[in-house]
Amino acid sequence: MAADFSPSRPADAQPTDKGPTRERNGCPSESDESAFERLKGLLLGDQPKRVADLEQRLADPARRAQDLAQVLPEAVRASGAADQRLADALARPVDACIQRSVSQDPQRLADALFPVMGPAIRRAIGESLKGLVQSINQAVEHSLSPRGFRWRLEAWRSGSTFAEVVLKHTLVYRVEAAYLIHNETGLLIDHVVAATDTTLKDEDAVSAMLTAIQDFVQDSFSAEGAPLESVEIGQRLLWLLRGPAATLACVIIGLPPHSLRTDLAAVLLEVHATLAAPLAGFRGDKSALMAAHPLLEQCLALEYREDAVPERQTTWWPWGLALLLLLLLAGTGWMAWQHWDWQQRLSRARAELADTPGLALLHWAPARRIDVELLADPLSSAVSGPARQRVSDETIRSRLRIRTRPYVSADPPIVLERARRQLRPPPGVTLDLDGGLLRVSGRAPSDWVERLRRSPLPPAGAEGLDLSALEPELKDQSDLAERVRAALQPPEGVRVTLDGTNVQLRGAAPQAWIMRVAERLMPLRELTGCTDRGLVATEALRARQLVAELQGLRLYFSEGIEPTPDFAARLQRAAGWMRELADLRDALPGLWTRIVVVGRSDGLGDPRRNLWLRGERASFAVARWRELGVPGTLLSAEAAPDSESSGMASRKDRRVEIRVELTLPAPRGCNPPS
Amino acid sequence: MDARKICILGDFAVGKTSLARRFVHQQFSDKYLTTVGVKVDTKAVELGAGRALKLAIWDIAGTDTPTELLLRYTRGAAGFLLVADATRAETLDCCAELRDAVLDRLGPLPHILLINKCDLEAQRELTAAALPSPLDTALARFDTSALTGAKVETAFTALARAMLESAP
Numbered sequence: 001m002a003a004d005f006s007p008s009r010p011a012d013a014q015p016t017d018k019g020p021t022r023e024r025n026g027c028p029s030e031s032d033e034s035a036f037e038r039l040k041g042l043l044l045g046d047q048p049k050r051v052a053d054l055e056q057r058l059a060d061p062a063r064r065a066q067d068l069a070q071v072l073p074e075a076v077r078a079s080g081a082a083d084q085r086l087a088d089a090l091a092r093p094v095d096a097c098i099q100r101s102v103s104q105d106p107q108r109l110a111d112a113l114f115p116v117m118g119p120a121i122r123r124a125i126g127e128s129l130k131g132l133v134q135s136i137n138q139a140v141e142h143s144l145s146p147r148g149f150r151w152r153l154e155a156w157r158s159g160s161t162f163a164e165v166v167l168k169h170t171l172v173y174r175v176e177a178a179y180l181i182h183n184e185t186g187l188l189i190d191h192v193v194a195a196t197d198t199t200l201k202d203e204d205a206v207s208a209m210l211t212a213i214q215d216f217v218q219d220s221f222s223a224e225g226a227p228l229e230s231v232e233i234g235q236r237l238l239w240l241l242r243g244p245a246a247t248l249a250c251v252i253i254g255l256p257p258h259s260l261r262t263d264l265a266a267v268l269l270e271v272h273a274t275l276a277a278p279l280a281g282f283r284g285d286k287s288a289l290m291a292a293h294p295l296l297e298q299c300l301a302l303e304y305r306e307d308a309v310p311e312r313q314t315t316w317w318p319w320g321l322a323l324l325l326l327l328l329l330a331g332t333g334w335m336a337w338q339h340w341d342w343q344q345r346l347s348r349a350r351a352e353l354a355d356t357p358g359l360a361l362l363h364w365a366p367a368r369r370i371d372v373e374l375l376a377d378p379l380s381s382a383v384s385g386p387a388r389q390r391v392s393d394e395t396i397r398s399r400l401r402i403r404t405r406p407y408v409s410a411d412p413p414i415v416l417e418r419a420r421r422q423l424r425p426p427p428g429v430t431l432d433l434d435g436g437l438l439r440v441s442g443r444a445p446s447d448w449v450e451r452l453r454r455s456p457l458p459p460a461g462a463e464g465l466d467l468s469a470l471e472p473e474l475k476d477q478s479d480l481a482e483r484v485r486a487a488l489q490p491p492e493g494v495r496v497t498l499d500g501t502n503v504q505l506r507g508a509a510p511q512a513w514i515m516r517v518a519e520r521l522m523p524l525r526e527l528t529g530c531t532d533r534g535l536v537a538t539e540a541l542r543a544r545q546l547v548a549e550l551q552g553l554r555l556y557f558s559e560g561i562e563p564t565p566d567f568a569a570r571l572q573r574a575a576g577w578m579r580e581l582a583d584l585r586d587a588l589p590g591l592w593t594r595i596v597v598v599g600r601s602d603g604l605g606d607p608r609r610n611l612w613l614r615g616e617r618a619s620f621a622v623a624r625w626r627e628l629g630v631p632g633t634l635l636s637a638e639a640a641p642d643s644e645s646s647g648m649a650s651r652k653d654r655r656v657e658i659r660v661e662l663t664l665p666a667p668r669g670c671n672p673p674s
Numbered sequence: 675m676d677a678r679k680i681c682i683l684g685d686f687a688v689g690k691t692s693l694a695r696r697f698v699h700q701q702f703s704d705k706y707l708t709t710v711g712v713k714v715d716t717k718a719v720e721l722g723a724g725r726a727l728k729l730a731i732w733d734i735a736g737t738d739t740p741t742e743l744l745l746r747y748t749r750g751a752a753g754f755l756l757v758a759d760a761t762r763a764e765t766l767d768c769c770a771e772l773r774d775a776v777l778d779r780l781g782p783l784p785h786i787l788l789i790n791k792c793d794l795e796a797q798r799e800l801t802a803a804a805l806p807s808p809l810d811t812a813l814a815r816f817d818t819s820a821l822t823g824a825k826v827e828t829a830f831t832a833l834a835r836a837m838l839e840s841a842p
Contacts, residue, residue, distance in 0.1 A: 182750070183750075184749055184750035185678075185679040185730075185749075185750030185751070185752075186679055186714075186730065186732075186750060187677045187678075187679055187730055187750075188677070202715075202716055204677060204716040204728060204730050205714045205715055205716045205730070208679070208714035208716075208730045208732065209712075209713075209714045212711065212712045212714060212732070212747060215743065215746045215747060215749075216711055216712075216743065218746075219742060219743045219746055283678070283750075283752055284676050284677040284678040284679070284727075284728075284752060285676045286675075286676060286677070287676075
């Protein structure tokens with residue numbers, strides 16, 4: 001410290017003549033005081049004044065604080081360089097200060113720490129994203145697309161990870177405009193626009209509205225510290241990055257990666273670091289914030305266009321890969337088609353064998369050689385040819401290895417062949433299988449027909465023979481008819497026809513001749529049957545005529561049982577018919593008849609008498625016919641149960657009539673020759 | 675061009691939006707559309723002597739009591755307009771309440787009182803004599819009409835000039 005030692009008076013100077021005054025009366029006088037002062041002045045110079053100044057400076061806290069402020073920075077620096085005592089001493093007070101500051105206004109500390117915390121948070125997020133990148137890497141690692149190969153090559157050449165290259169190529173975006181908005185006033189500080197169609201009509205109004213919206217969001221959702229971050233406007237994204245004093249709003253088209261936000265945050269951070277003071281004092285004067293413009297332009301540089309990365313040297317990749325895939329596909333297709341075609345040919349050959357008459361497929365094992373085991377009817381070769389030749393495919397035929405075992409086939413072609421060999425049918429005869437029945441049809445020599453009919457054994461595989469459509473040849477037929485007629489010697493009125501070997505008889509013939517028809521046809525063994533449904537015995541015809549005559553006859557009475565005059569003639573005529581009818585019983589064995597004579601009366605008179613009259617009249621007639629030679633066993637009398645007339649006297653009602661009960665013998669038939 | 679944020683405050687249906695529309699677009703519509711939240715318009719005003727200012731006009735939804743959102747909207751304003759309805763005397767009380775809340779939050783700010791709808795002379799309730807003393811803090815008072823445009827431009831220009839002159 002500089003001291004004023006001006007030697008205005010020597011220190012060893014003697015007192016003046018006025019000095020003894022104080023010693024004389026023990027109480028200094030005013031002159032003594034002044035003398036003393038002068039003496040002090042002589043002895044000490046300005047030291048007392050300086051001491052007083054020092055005392056005053058020590059007593060004044062403001063002066064002392066000023067003095068301390070001048071030396072404190074140097075003192076702190078010196079103390080920090082010497083040891084840690086100052087840091088130890090300040091640790092607790094500084095800690096308390098920070099706590100108090102945070103409790104009073106956390107935003108202030110947050111604003112202060114923003115430049116420090118921003119990079120730290122970005123680093124932490126970057127670390128966490130590495131895990132995501134690794135997982136994406138694993139997810140797309142196995143991609144086999146041409147583009148995947150191209151990107152893998154690029155990653156290999158550039159030394160980057162594959163996931164980084166994928167991210168770089170799949171995210172296409174561009175920052176079209178950036179707006180720097182003052183948080184407090186909502187005024188637009190500055191803006192840059194890359195694309196003209198993104199230009200806003202009134203940037204100041206928009207920036208103010210964005211600020212208002214942020215205020216609204218924060219107020220509505222009570223989300224202090226969590227401001228609006230992103231807005232979608234059609235295909236564009238508006239990202240809002242809020243700093244302590246200003247908000248960076250960026251219009252982005254495309255799909256921006258999250259790392260873009262980190263880049264934009266870095267720009268905002270730089271704005272705050274560079275323009276902290278002008279931002280804090282901003283009230284609308286933009287001139288102080290001109291330096292923000294070049295920083296904002298950095299935002300526009302953040303873009304990526306996929307077509308901006310030409311990879312011409314690797315364009316052969318997709319074509320080569322496509323050609324390879326095409327060849328692979330063609331080869332696979334050709335092999336598949338070959339396999340499918342071979343299987344089709346095998347199926348066809350198998351079906352050809354299995355469908356061959358007389359062959360039964362037991363085993364089919366296609367490999368390099370095709371092993372086949374068959375059951376083969378001996379006639380199969382004759383019908384269908386050798387089994388091997390049934391396979392039309394030459395390749396397959398050459399690979400067949402056939403083993404056969406004999407069996408008897410029931411396949412229709414084989415059965416027919418067997419029938420042909422067994423029956424040896426002459427020309428004109430057709431063999432046909434209808435179900436299990438072997439139908440033999442056509443015309444054949446009568447001796448062949450005769451032989452076949454004698455031993456109708458069906459061939460194996462057929463259930464029976466149907467010879468109904470088989471006829472002897474015409475020459476035999478006419479000869480047979482002659483012989484039939486000769487044998488039968490049919491009476492006149494009988495017509496003999498031949499239906500094949502069946503004799504048909506029509507007309508009327510005496511019963512005695514009819515009885516001998518079967519016997520007469522016996523020698524004609526070619527005949528297969530005889531039909532006599534149209535043949536009637538002449539005796540039967542006569543019997544029916546007599547019955548009709550008798551039943552049409554009426555014998556009348558006058559009254560009582562007195563017959564009318566024509567009674568006798570009619571009685572005679574009827575008696576003749578009755579006797580003839582009785583004789584026919586002998587000529588036609590099996591004929592049975594009964595003649596019932598029914599007496600009738602008119603409705604007049606007492607019914608009991610009338611009933612008596614009816615009985616009497618019938619008995620009268622019966623008695624007369626017996627007298628005339630009619631067998632009594634043939635006749636019977638009967639009184640009609642009631643009168644037909646009702647109160648009218650009629651001659652016609654007083655009569656006798658005849659009811660004949662006739663039973664003819666059943667036709668015996670002309671039995672076919674056995 | 676420098677810019678300033680100003681707010682238009684007042685009770686419901688006093689004509690805040692109509693005033694802003696008249697000032698910015700020189701238009702008027704008698705259809706009443708209530709403002710939701712806030713609507714922002716801008717207009718540059720010439721103040722003479724080569725001075726100009728771009729006003730970001732925050733037309734804040736009418737309210738009779740100051741809310742936290744309203745005060746948040748006023749943050750950073752360089753001045754504000756208080757609007758009362760000449761046909762409704764009670765809207766003046768609302769202006770006083772809003773003014774107190776804003777000044778309490780933002781500190782001293784230039785502000786101007788507008789008595790709007792002065793074209794409705796027959797229904798007028800507010801006269802110059804009826805103005806309470808607390809509103810004397812306003813730099814000026816204008817009887818405006820968004821319908822006719824009377825004193826609208828003058829009021830906004832006066833506030834712009836006051837803001838420019840009060841700037842440090």
